[in-house]
Amino acid sequence: MGTKTSTIAMKVPSVDLRAQYADIREEIQAALQEVLESQQFIFGPKVEQFEQEMARYCGTQYGVGVASGTDALLLSLKAVGVGPGDEVITSPFSFFATAGAIHNLGAVPVFVDIQPDTFNLNPELIEAKRTARTKALLPVHLFGQCADMKPVLDIARHHGLPVIEDAAQSIGAEYCLDGLWHKAGSLGDLGCISFFPSKNLGAFGDGGLVVTGRQELDDQVRLLRFHGGRTKYVHERVGYNSRLDALQAAVLSVKLKHLDRWVEARRAHAATYDRLLGASAWDSAVVPPLIRDYAKSVFNQYVIRCHRRDALKEFLEERGISTAVYYPVPLHLQPCFNDLGYKAGDLPVAEKACREVLALPIYPELTEEMQNYVVTQIRDFYRK
Numbered sequence: 001m002g003t004k005t006s007t008i009a010m011k012v013p014s015v016d017l018r019a020q021y022a023d024i025r026e027e028i029q030a031a032l033q034e035v036l037e038s039q040q041f042i043f044g045p046k047v048e049q050f051e052q053e054m055a056r057y058c059g060t061q062y063g064v065g066v067a068s069g070t071d072a073l074l075l076s077l078k079a080v081g082v083g084p085g086d087e088v089i090t091s092p093f094s095f096f097a098t099a100g101a102i103h104n105l106g107a108v109p110v111f112v113d114i115q116p117d118t119f120n121l122n123p124e125l126i127e128a129k130r131t132a133r134t135k136a137l138l139p140v141h142l143f144g145q146c147a148d149m150k151p152v153l154d155i156a157r158h159h160g161l162p163v164i165e166d167a168a169q170s171i172g173a174e175y176c177l178d179g180l181w182h183k184a185g186s187l188g189d190l191g192c193i194s195f196f197p198s199k200n201l202g203a204f205g206d207g208g209l210v211v212t213g214r215q216e217l218d219d220q221v222r223l224l225r226f227h228g229g230r231t232k233y234v235h236e237r238v239g240y241n242s243r244l245d246a247l248q249a250a251v252l253s254v255k256l257k258h259l260d261r262w263v264e265a266r267r268a269h270a271a272t273y274d275r276l277l278g279a280s281a282w283d284s285a286v287v288p289p290l291i292r293d294y295a296k297s298v299f300n301q302y303v304i305r306c307h308r309r310d311a312l313k314e315f316l317e318e319r320g321i322s323t324a325v326y327y328p329v330p331l332h333l334q335p336c337f338n339d340l341g342y343k344a345g346d347l348p349v350a351e352k353a354c355r356e357v358l359a360l361p362i363y364p365e366l367t368e369e370m371q372n373y374v375v376t377q378i379r380d381f382y383r384k
Protein backbone atom coordinates (compact mmCIF):
# COMPACT_ATOMS: atom_id res chain seq x y z
CA MET A 1 0.00 0.00 0.00
CA GLY A 2 1.25 3.50 -0.79
CA THR A 3 1.44 6.48 1.51
CA LYS A 4 -1.75 8.12 2.76
CA THR A 5 -1.52 10.98 0.28
CA SER A 6 -0.95 8.70 -2.69
CA THR A 7 -4.25 6.89 -1.97
CA ILE A 8 -6.24 10.09 -2.58
CA ALA A 9 -7.51 9.98 -6.15
CA MET A 10 -10.19 12.59 -5.52
CA LYS A 11 -11.34 14.92 -2.77
CA VAL A 12 -14.97 14.56 -1.76
CA PRO A 13 -16.05 16.96 1.03
CA SER A 14 -19.18 16.41 3.16
CA VAL A 15 -20.67 19.62 1.82
CA ASP A 16 -19.39 22.27 -0.59
CA LEU A 17 -20.89 25.65 0.19
CA ARG A 18 -18.40 27.48 -2.01
CA ALA A 19 -19.74 25.68 -5.08
CA GLN A 20 -23.26 26.77 -4.17
CA TYR A 21 -22.18 30.37 -3.63
CA ALA A 22 -20.35 30.50 -6.95
CA ASP A 23 -23.62 29.60 -8.66
CA ILE A 24 -25.67 32.43 -7.13
CA ARG A 25 -23.02 35.05 -6.30
CA GLU A 26 -24.50 37.95 -8.28
CA GLU A 27 -28.04 37.46 -6.95
CA ILE A 28 -26.79 37.27 -3.38
CA GLN A 29 -24.58 40.30 -3.68
CA ALA A 30 -27.42 42.37 -5.14
CA ALA A 31 -29.72 41.35 -2.28
CA LEU A 32 -27.09 42.14 0.35
CA GLN A 33 -26.37 45.48 -1.31
CA GLU A 34 -30.03 46.41 -1.01
CA VAL A 35 -29.98 45.82 2.74
CA LEU A 36 -26.71 47.70 3.11
CA GLU A 37 -28.15 50.69 1.27
CA SER A 38 -31.29 50.61 3.41
CA GLN A 39 -29.29 50.23 6.66
CA GLN A 40 -32.30 48.44 8.14
CA PHE A 41 -30.87 45.37 9.80
CA ILE A 42 -33.46 44.44 12.43
CA PHE A 43 -37.02 43.55 11.36
CA GLY A 44 -38.23 45.50 8.31
CA PRO A 45 -39.44 44.54 4.82
CA LYS A 46 -36.78 41.91 3.97
CA VAL A 47 -37.58 39.93 7.08
CA GLU A 48 -41.34 40.23 6.61
CA GLN A 49 -41.10 39.24 2.96
CA PHE A 50 -39.03 36.17 3.80
CA GLU A 51 -41.37 35.15 6.62
CA GLN A 52 -44.28 35.21 4.17
CA GLU A 53 -42.33 33.29 1.55
CA MET A 54 -41.46 30.63 4.09
CA ALA A 55 -45.03 30.30 5.33
CA ARG A 56 -46.16 29.85 1.74
CA TYR A 57 -43.40 27.34 1.05
CA CYS A 58 -44.25 25.28 4.13
CA GLY A 59 -47.99 25.49 3.57
CA THR A 60 -48.75 27.36 6.78
CA GLN A 61 -50.43 30.64 7.50
CA TYR A 62 -47.62 32.18 9.54
CA GLY A 63 -43.84 32.27 9.72
CA VAL A 64 -41.69 33.97 12.37
CA GLY A 65 -37.97 34.49 11.88
CA VAL A 66 -35.80 33.82 14.92
CA ALA A 67 -32.08 33.66 15.64
CA SER A 68 -31.54 29.90 15.18
CA GLY A 69 -33.21 26.51 14.97
CA THR A 70 -32.42 26.08 18.64
CA ASP A 71 -34.36 29.24 19.45
CA ALA A 72 -37.20 28.15 17.17
CA LEU A 73 -37.58 25.12 19.45
CA LEU A 74 -37.16 27.12 22.66
CA LEU A 75 -39.72 29.76 21.69
CA SER A 76 -42.19 27.20 20.35
CA LEU A 77 -42.03 25.15 23.54
CA LYS A 78 -42.51 28.28 25.62
CA ALA A 79 -45.35 29.45 23.37
CA VAL A 80 -47.36 26.30 24.16
CA GLY A 81 -46.70 26.80 27.86
CA VAL A 82 -43.92 24.31 28.57
CA GLY A 83 -42.24 25.23 31.83
CA PRO A 84 -40.63 23.87 35.00
CA GLY A 85 -41.62 20.30 35.88
CA ASP A 86 -43.34 19.58 32.57
CA GLU A 87 -42.35 16.62 30.45
CA VAL A 88 -41.86 16.69 26.69
CA ILE A 89 -41.68 13.46 24.75
CA THR A 90 -39.00 13.42 22.07
CA SER A 91 -36.36 11.39 20.24
CA PRO A 92 -33.03 10.39 21.79
CA PHE A 93 -31.44 10.33 18.34
CA SER A 94 -31.16 13.96 17.31
CA PHE A 95 -28.94 16.99 17.52
CA PHE A 96 -28.52 18.15 21.11
CA ALA A 97 -30.67 21.27 20.64
CA THR A 98 -33.85 19.20 20.63
CA ALA A 99 -33.40 18.13 24.23
CA GLY A 100 -31.43 21.22 25.27
CA ALA A 101 -34.36 23.51 24.48
CA ILE A 102 -36.68 21.42 26.67
CA HIS A 103 -34.20 21.43 29.54
CA ASN A 104 -33.57 25.16 29.28
CA LEU A 105 -37.23 25.81 30.08
CA GLY A 106 -36.91 23.77 33.28
CA ALA A 107 -38.82 20.90 31.69
CA VAL A 108 -37.76 17.28 31.36
CA PRO A 109 -37.04 15.57 28.04
CA VAL A 110 -38.63 12.11 28.01
CA PHE A 111 -36.95 9.97 25.39
CA VAL A 112 -38.79 7.41 23.30
CA ASP A 113 -36.75 4.96 21.24
CA ILE A 114 -36.56 5.21 17.44
CA GLN A 115 -37.50 3.05 14.47
CA PRO A 116 -34.44 1.14 13.24
CA ASP A 117 -35.01 1.89 9.55
CA THR A 118 -35.91 5.61 9.55
CA PHE A 119 -34.01 6.68 12.70
CA ASN A 120 -37.12 8.67 13.67
CA LEU A 121 -39.07 8.40 16.90
CA ASN A 122 -41.18 5.22 17.12
CA PRO A 123 -44.77 6.38 17.71
CA GLU A 124 -45.78 2.98 19.09
CA LEU A 125 -43.65 3.67 22.16
CA ILE A 126 -45.11 7.07 23.04
CA GLU A 127 -48.10 5.97 25.11
CA ALA A 128 -45.95 4.01 27.56
CA LYS A 129 -43.93 7.15 28.30
CA ARG A 130 -46.86 9.55 28.60
CA THR A 131 -47.71 10.76 32.10
CA ALA A 132 -49.95 13.39 33.66
CA ARG A 133 -46.98 15.76 33.39
CA THR A 134 -46.59 15.33 29.62
CA LYS A 135 -47.04 18.80 28.15
CA ALA A 136 -46.08 18.38 24.51
CA LEU A 137 -44.79 15.99 21.86
CA LEU A 138 -41.65 16.92 19.95
CA PRO A 139 -40.98 14.56 17.03
CA VAL A 140 -37.84 15.18 14.97
CA HIS A 141 -37.74 14.81 11.18
CA LEU A 142 -34.22 13.49 10.96
CA PHE A 143 -31.89 13.66 7.95
CA GLY A 144 -34.68 15.02 5.69
CA GLN A 145 -37.39 12.42 6.27
CA CYS A 146 -40.54 13.16 8.26
CA ALA A 147 -41.27 11.11 11.33
CA ASP A 148 -44.41 8.99 11.13
CA MET A 149 -46.77 11.80 12.06
CA LYS A 150 -50.22 10.21 11.78
CA PRO A 151 -49.95 8.15 14.98
CA VAL A 152 -48.20 11.06 16.71
CA LEU A 153 -51.03 13.43 15.79
CA ASP A 154 -53.65 10.86 16.85
CA ILE A 155 -52.09 10.53 20.30
CA ALA A 156 -51.76 14.29 20.59
CA ARG A 157 -55.39 14.88 19.63
CA HIS A 158 -56.60 12.18 21.96
CA HIS A 159 -54.87 13.75 24.96
CA GLY A 160 -55.07 17.40 23.94
CA LEU A 161 -51.31 17.77 23.61
CA PRO A 162 -49.58 20.23 21.28
CA VAL A 163 -47.14 18.87 18.70
CA ILE A 164 -43.97 20.77 17.89
CA GLU A 165 -42.10 19.47 14.87
CA ASP A 166 -38.33 19.69 14.86
CA ALA A 167 -38.00 20.22 11.13
CA ALA A 168 -34.52 21.76 11.48
CA GLN A 169 -33.07 19.30 8.95
CA SER A 170 -36.16 18.87 6.82
CA ILE A 171 -37.38 22.04 5.19
CA GLY A 172 -39.59 21.03 2.25
CA ALA A 173 -39.83 17.37 3.25
CA GLU A 174 -43.30 15.90 2.78
CA TYR A 175 -45.53 13.51 4.68
CA CYS A 176 -48.64 11.84 3.32
CA LEU A 177 -51.51 12.25 5.77
CA ASP A 178 -54.84 10.69 4.78
CA GLY A 179 -53.90 10.76 1.11
CA LEU A 180 -52.63 14.35 1.03
CA TRP A 181 -49.02 15.47 1.04
CA HIS A 182 -48.07 18.02 3.71
CA LYS A 183 -44.82 19.89 4.18
CA ALA A 184 -42.69 19.33 7.28
CA GLY A 185 -43.61 21.87 9.93
CA SER A 186 -47.23 22.17 8.81
CA LEU A 187 -48.48 18.95 10.38
CA GLY A 188 -48.31 19.82 14.06
CA ASP A 189 -49.04 23.03 15.95
CA LEU A 190 -45.64 24.56 15.31
CA GLY A 191 -42.73 23.68 13.04
CA CYS A 192 -39.13 24.63 13.76
CA ILE A 193 -36.63 25.22 10.98
CA SER A 194 -32.89 25.85 11.09
CA PHE A 195 -30.90 27.87 8.59
CA PHE A 196 -27.54 26.67 9.87
CA PRO A 197 -25.23 26.98 6.82
CA SER A 198 -25.09 23.24 6.10
CA LYS A 199 -28.87 22.85 6.06
CA ASN A 200 -30.62 22.55 2.69
CA LEU A 201 -31.55 26.22 3.02
CA GLY A 202 -28.54 27.71 4.78
CA ALA A 203 -27.93 31.28 5.92
CA PHE A 204 -24.58 33.05 6.08
CA GLY A 205 -24.51 32.39 9.82
CA ASP A 206 -27.20 31.35 12.27
CA GLY A 207 -30.91 31.69 11.63
CA GLY A 208 -34.17 29.91 12.26
CA LEU A 209 -37.90 30.15 11.75
CA VAL A 210 -41.12 28.97 13.33
CA VAL A 211 -44.07 28.14 11.10
CA THR A 212 -47.58 27.69 12.40
CA GLY A 213 -51.16 27.72 11.25
CA ARG A 214 -52.40 29.09 14.56
CA GLN A 215 -52.65 32.83 14.91
CA GLU A 216 -52.33 32.83 18.71
CA LEU A 217 -49.09 30.81 18.54
CA ASP A 218 -47.69 33.08 15.86
CA ASP A 219 -48.50 35.97 18.17
CA GLN A 220 -46.78 34.33 21.14
CA VAL A 221 -43.59 33.48 19.23
CA ARG A 222 -43.48 37.05 17.89
CA LEU A 223 -43.78 38.36 21.44
CA LEU A 224 -41.17 35.99 22.81
CA ARG A 225 -38.55 36.78 20.16
CA PHE A 226 -38.47 40.41 21.26
CA HIS A 227 -38.51 40.40 25.06
CA GLY A 228 -42.23 39.81 25.30
CA GLY A 229 -43.04 43.32 24.14
CA ARG A 230 -45.69 44.44 21.71
CA THR A 231 -45.10 48.14 22.25
CA LYS A 232 -41.73 49.64 22.97
CA TYR A 233 -40.70 49.32 26.64
CA VAL A 234 -43.89 47.52 27.68
CA HIS A 235 -43.33 43.80 28.34
CA GLU A 236 -46.30 41.42 28.57
CA ARG A 237 -44.09 38.50 29.44
CA VAL A 238 -40.41 37.78 29.74
CA GLY A 239 -39.03 36.74 26.40
CA TYR A 240 -35.73 36.72 24.57
CA ASN A 241 -33.77 38.64 22.00
CA SER A 242 -34.00 36.16 19.15
CA ARG A 243 -34.40 37.61 15.70
CA LEU A 244 -33.57 36.67 12.15
CA ASP A 245 -31.78 39.75 10.83
CA ALA A 246 -32.39 41.44 7.50
CA LEU A 247 -29.05 40.41 5.96
CA GLN A 248 -29.79 36.74 6.62
CA ALA A 249 -33.38 37.14 5.40
CA ALA A 250 -32.11 38.69 2.15
CA VAL A 251 -29.69 35.79 1.58
CA LEU A 252 -32.35 33.22 2.42
CA SER A 253 -34.94 34.80 0.10
CA VAL A 254 -32.53 34.44 -2.80
CA LYS A 255 -31.65 30.87 -1.85
CA LEU A 256 -35.29 29.85 -1.35
CA LYS A 257 -35.87 30.37 -5.08
CA HIS A 258 -33.29 27.66 -5.78
CA LEU A 259 -34.28 25.27 -3.01
CA ASP A 260 -36.51 22.93 -5.02
CA ARG A 261 -33.84 22.56 -7.70
CA TRP A 262 -31.24 21.76 -5.02
CA VAL A 263 -33.56 19.25 -3.37
CA GLU A 264 -34.12 17.53 -6.72
CA ALA A 265 -30.35 17.26 -7.13
CA ARG A 266 -30.05 15.76 -3.61
CA ARG A 267 -32.79 13.25 -4.45
CA ALA A 268 -31.03 12.29 -7.66
CA HIS A 269 -27.76 11.77 -5.75
CA ALA A 270 -29.57 9.65 -3.15
CA ALA A 271 -30.99 7.51 -5.96
CA THR A 272 -27.50 7.16 -7.42
CA TYR A 273 -26.08 6.03 -4.06
CA ASP A 274 -29.01 3.61 -3.70
CA ARG A 275 -28.25 2.15 -7.11
CA LEU A 276 -24.49 1.93 -6.59
CA LEU A 277 -24.77 0.52 -3.08
CA GLY A 278 -27.61 -1.79 -4.11
CA ALA A 279 -25.44 -3.28 -6.84
CA SER A 280 -22.90 -4.52 -4.30
CA ALA A 281 -23.09 -7.71 -2.29
CA TRP A 282 -22.47 -6.37 1.19
CA ASP A 283 -23.80 -9.26 3.29
CA SER A 284 -25.52 -6.57 5.35
CA ALA A 285 -22.21 -4.77 5.99
CA VAL A 286 -23.81 -1.68 4.44
CA VAL A 287 -27.49 -0.82 4.65
CA PRO A 288 -28.67 2.18 2.59
CA PRO A 289 -31.27 4.51 4.15
CA LEU A 290 -34.92 3.58 3.87
CA ILE A 291 -37.55 6.14 2.92
CA ARG A 292 -41.04 5.04 3.88
CA ASP A 293 -44.00 5.31 1.50
CA TYR A 294 -45.50 8.11 3.60
CA ALA A 295 -42.41 10.30 3.17
CA LYS A 296 -40.63 12.33 0.52
CA SER A 297 -37.16 12.97 1.91
CA VAL A 298 -35.13 16.09 1.14
CA PHE A 299 -31.91 14.21 2.00
CA ASN A 300 -30.20 16.75 4.19
CA GLN A 301 -28.10 13.70 4.93
CA TYR A 302 -27.67 10.32 3.26
CA VAL A 303 -27.01 8.02 6.19
CA ILE A 304 -26.00 4.39 5.86
CA ARG A 305 -25.70 1.77 8.57
CA CYS A 306 -22.45 -0.12 8.36
CA HIS A 307 -20.21 -2.65 10.05
CA ARG A 308 -16.91 -1.44 11.55
CA ARG A 309 -18.11 2.13 11.13
CA ASP A 310 -15.17 3.95 12.71
CA ALA A 311 -12.62 1.98 10.69
CA LEU A 312 -14.57 2.65 7.49
CA LYS A 313 -14.73 6.36 8.31
CA GLU A 314 -10.97 6.51 8.81
CA PHE A 315 -10.36 4.50 5.63
CA LEU A 316 -12.48 6.93 3.61
CA GLU A 317 -10.81 9.95 5.21
CA GLU A 318 -7.41 8.61 4.11
CA ARG A 319 -8.79 8.45 0.58
CA GLY A 320 -10.02 12.05 0.58
CA ILE A 321 -13.66 11.35 1.42
CA SER A 322 -15.22 13.27 4.32
CA THR A 323 -18.01 11.54 6.17
CA ALA A 324 -19.77 12.36 9.44
CA VAL A 325 -21.32 10.54 12.36
CA TYR A 326 -24.73 11.91 13.29
CA TYR A 327 -24.82 11.05 16.19
CA PRO A 328 -22.18 9.17 18.18
CA VAL A 329 -23.88 9.55 21.59
CA PRO A 330 -27.66 9.39 22.09
CA LEU A 331 -29.27 12.22 24.02
CA HIS A 332 -30.37 10.06 26.97
CA LEU A 333 -26.73 9.13 27.65
CA GLN A 334 -25.31 12.64 27.46
CA PRO A 335 -23.36 13.49 30.62
CA CYS A 336 -25.52 16.58 31.27
CA PHE A 337 -28.61 14.34 31.54
CA ASN A 338 -27.08 11.89 34.05
CA ASP A 339 -29.61 12.94 36.65
CA LEU A 340 -32.48 11.82 34.40
CA GLY A 341 -31.45 8.29 35.34
CA TYR A 342 -31.11 6.64 31.93
CA LYS A 343 -28.49 3.94 31.50
CA ALA A 344 -26.93 2.15 28.54
CA GLY A 345 -29.37 -0.38 27.13
CA ASP A 346 -32.50 1.66 27.96
CA LEU A 347 -33.09 2.76 24.36
CA PRO A 348 -31.28 0.04 22.41
CA VAL A 349 -32.35 1.00 18.89
CA ALA A 350 -30.97 4.55 19.23
CA GLU A 351 -27.82 3.25 20.91
CA LYS A 352 -27.20 0.77 18.10
CA ALA A 353 -27.73 3.52 15.51
CA CYS A 354 -25.08 5.61 17.29
CA ARG A 355 -22.60 2.78 16.72
CA GLU A 356 -23.49 2.13 13.07
CA VAL A 357 -24.48 5.31 11.24
CA LEU A 358 -22.31 7.11 8.73
CA ALA A 359 -23.38 10.10 6.64
CA LEU A 360 -21.92 10.01 3.12
CA PRO A 361 -21.21 13.25 1.25
CA ILE A 362 -24.39 14.71 -0.22
CA TYR A 363 -24.97 18.18 -1.63
CA PRO A 364 -26.42 19.45 -4.91
CA GLU A 365 -23.08 19.94 -6.67
CA LEU A 366 -21.82 16.42 -5.94
CA THR A 367 -20.95 14.61 -9.19
CA GLU A 368 -21.65 11.04 -10.22
CA GLU A 369 -17.91 10.55 -10.60
CA MET A 370 -17.48 11.48 -6.94
CA GLN A 371 -20.26 9.12 -5.91
CA ASN A 372 -18.69 6.30 -7.90
CA TYR A 373 -15.42 6.99 -6.15
CA VAL A 374 -17.08 6.95 -2.70
CA VAL A 375 -18.82 3.63 -3.31
CA THR A 376 -15.73 2.06 -4.90
CA GLN A 377 -13.75 2.96 -1.80
CA ILE A 378 -16.42 1.51 0.49
CA ARG A 379 -16.32 -1.68 -1.56
CA ASP A 380 -12.53 -1.78 -1.27
CA PHE A 381 -12.76 -1.43 2.49
CA TYR A 382 -15.01 -4.47 2.89
CA ARG A 383 -12.92 -6.51 0.47
CA LYS A 384 -9.92 -6.26 2.79
Ligand SMILES: Cc1ncc(COP(=O)(O)O)c(C=O)c1O
Binds near residue numbers: 208
Ligand atom coordinates in the same frame (compact mmCIF):
# COMPACT_ATOMS: atom_id res chain seq x y z
C1 LIG B 1 -32.52 18.15 14.47
C2 LIG B 1 -32.01 19.51 14.81
N1 LIG B 1 -32.65 20.25 15.73
C3 LIG B 1 -32.25 21.48 16.06
C4 LIG B 1 -31.14 22.06 15.46
C5 LIG B 1 -30.70 23.40 15.90
O1 LIG B 1 -30.59 24.33 14.88
P1 LIG B 1 -29.54 25.53 14.97
O2 LIG B 1 -28.18 24.96 14.74
O3 LIG B 1 -29.98 26.45 13.86
O4 LIG B 1 -29.68 26.16 16.30
C6 LIG B 1 -30.44 21.33 14.49
C7 LIG B 1 -29.29 21.86 13.78
O5 LIG B 1 -28.32 22.20 13.81
C8 LIG B 1 -30.87 20.03 14.16
O6 LIG B 1 -30.22 19.31 13.26
